[in-house]
Amino acid sequence: MRRKMGALIAAILSLSLVACSGGFGTASALSGEAAGSLSNPQSQSASATDGEPIKIGLCIPVTGNFAASAVRIQQGVKLAVKEINEGGGLLGGRPIKLVVEDDQANSDISVQMINKLASQDVSAIIGPYLSANTLAAADTITQNELVCINGNSSVALRALENKWYFRCRAADNIAVQALAKKVSESGATKVAIMCVNDEIGQAAAKLYMEYFDSVGMPYFNEGHNTEDTDMTGQLTKAMAEGCDAWVMSTHNNAVAVIARQMNELGIKNQPVFTNPIIAQTEVLALMEPEWIEGWQCVSDFSYTDEREFQADFARRFKEEYNEEADVQAAIYYSCMTVLADSIERAGSDDRAQIRDAMAQTSGLQVPIGTVRATADEYTNIIFEIAVSEIRDLTPYIIDTVSLID
């Protein structure tokens, strides 16, 4: 009896595992619940549009280590979809329908999900979230002739010269150049480079080292892993090297650990510059104010931005979700806006026509800047970024950097 009970329990657990797994099924219901107050744009806008829906795929890490970012991504995309559908949809009244797939921020699963979305006849996809996942899925995107737009920042993506992939965000070389210049101007005598040991972090570290070599700034490079929970070794080594300025490119939990331990070790009143991670609301929620007061970061968007277009977006976002607009939400709202504009100008939901239209997008204003795609430039369509300073756990834009006059 006990053996049968044990076998039955094992069977139930197996079935439950398959049911609970976010990697092999549509995650729209789960993502809706997990995101809390996210509304369903289709149900609200049904009366405003008519016609066959235009399917857009959303390939994001609904579960896994980056699930928090996926919540923000969905907020941004769904707000854009809601506004578009309530405004009458696209192509003469056709509503947008999102098809959400969970890639768990895993490269293998990203490839599977993109193939799955392609088989579901989506016109384009937004995602994946991580540059490494997009790199892994690049061939799949090409084979499926699927327009792909996301907010990845790795310079390696531009090197692919993939005509189906578009990056709606300033690339890392722009961000790194902006911050590295500020380090040089800060009066620092030696810089600690602390970047995460993945594709995005190591690409940023390489760019930093190239810049500092070119200007003769001494530096000390010590990486860390995404899941590292103690940075005492790295920080004490950097202190022993005499570093008096810090640059970082890392992820959510790691930057919270670094900030706390820098404060505990008495590393204060030194310039610290990071990637947009510390401007993200869920990361700021992990911090104490004194840990990151005065830290600066590149930031595609800040809800404190006083420029009219950005402030209006922040207001609409807060009305919808009752919380401040996050960087990731703004980036992916922009992705959806660019995609919708491309579909409208293409006059069709055909993938190739959407791609051609997107490659000629110019002058379109989105929350993170102005889109300037050119026929000669693969991938990049945004060439500006802001620099924010954190004061009392709030990012304030203090500078903007643009490669285009």
Added chain:
Amino acid sequence: MQNILQVLVAGLAIGFIYSLVATEYTLIYNATGLVNFAHEAFIVLGAYLFGGTFVMLLPERSLVSILCTLAAMALFGVLVSKTIFNPLRNMTFATYAMFGTMMLSRILTEIIRLAWGPIPFAVKGFLRGSVHIGSVVIARANVYIIIVAVAVVVALQLFFKMTKTGKAMRCVAQNKDAAALMGINVSKNINVTVALSSMICAIVGILITPLFNVSLAMATSTALKGFCAGVVGGFGSYPGAIVGGILIGLLEQIGILFFPAVYKDVVAFAVMILFLLVRPGGIVQARKS
């Protein structure tokens, strides 16, 4: 010199965390013969119950929140023991039982995600700050980790040696059949063991909350290295779990002084493999009849 002292203190603190993790699954292994691959999820559940529920319900009352968390996890442990560990321990093939605990881990993680959401959060003001001893800075959380870990280990030893239930648990660990013949209710004893193990997981989860924040992945690395610590110390041995944990923690931090920090994780696994090849019984050479 200051660097060395700093990393030694950090290594000692994290080593005690590894020791606690190794201790809690040694408890379950000795009682049931099962390796609990769900202990990571247990730790995370303890942290979420503490930071995501009881602290919110009882602000400014950390001690009460801790006690409520421990009680809740004890009940959870009894439930899991009755429904999963006790039935699984009698399976024909131990592999099935192993997969059962792995599935339990996945299921628990998804339940936590659905219940509390995927966004990490911090328990503000809990064990924050640092203590200065000369030129060495120690996080307040690390001080509490060392104190609590030592207290737990001492309390466990007293429990096993001086209480009837503790002695019964030792009997069950040595020989279940003989224990049953002596009138010990083995299933009930296992329920108590798993409840105790769950409480230790909750203690680990609460202690690492100020260090890592509360997130679904907060215990991944810790749980894995706790397993290595148990193997290095001597699988199934409580003293071995403590020694192994401290050794792994110290070696990890000292290693950073000599090679790039990105290879820190290699230390725990390399040491474990070395011991498996050279001294499989671990430092304490644990023997199980």
